[in-house]
Amino acid sequence: MAAEDFFKGYYEAYNAEDPARLGALLADDVVLASAMGEQKGKQAYLDTYQFMIGTFADKMRPEKITLTPDGAIIDIHDSLTARADVPDFMGQSLKAGEEMVLKLTGRYTLKEGKIARIEIGPRES
Numbered sequence: 001m002a003a004e005d006f007f008k009g010y011y012e013a014y015n016a017e018d019p020a021r022l023g024a025l026l027a028d029d030v031v032l033a034s035a036m037g038e039q040k041g042k043q044a045y046l047d048t049y050q051f052m053i054g055t056f057a058d059k060m061r062p063e064k065i066t067l068t069p070d071g072a073i074i075d076i077h078d079s080l081t082a083r084a085d086v087p088d089f090m091g092q093s094l095k096a097g098e099e100m101v102l103k104l105t106g107r108y109t110l111k112e113g114k115i116a117r118i119e120i121g122p123r124e125s
Contacts, residue, residue, distance in 0.1 A: 003067050007074060007108065010115065011062050017053045019046050027114040034120045035090055045118075055089070056080040071108040071115075075123060078102040 006025075013021040023046055032039045032048060039048050052058045057080070064075040079101055082094040094100060103123035109116050 004065050007065055007072050011060050015059050027116040031117045071110045074106045076104040076106055078104050
């Protein structure tokens with residue numbers, strides 16, 4: 001599978017709200033570094049994922065995929081629609097049905113065909 005197709009498949013799994021399918025793409029010792037801190041291990045990643053999809057209809061769309069020797073840098077359009085009132089997420093409150101759009105950059109590192117590290121933050125200009 002081409003690397004670009006691998007990453008498109010990652011976002012398809014993420015948007016499908018399918019933890020098993022998503023988990024199959026992750027190394028057991030994956031590290032996720034984001035505004036929510038750093039989670040280590042596949043289960044910690046999936047716990048964060050379950051929180052996100054339980055709180056929001058969270059749809060990520062890769063806008064630009066730049067392959068690197070060990071993974072990719074991806075510009076992401078992230079649409080978060082609150083499933084219920086959210087008193088505080090990243091310093092904002094949302095009412096049920098309200099949408100927050102984030103422009104993000106993700107840096108992904110692959111190891112043995114699986115995602116080993118994800119660093120996700122505000123879009124770099």
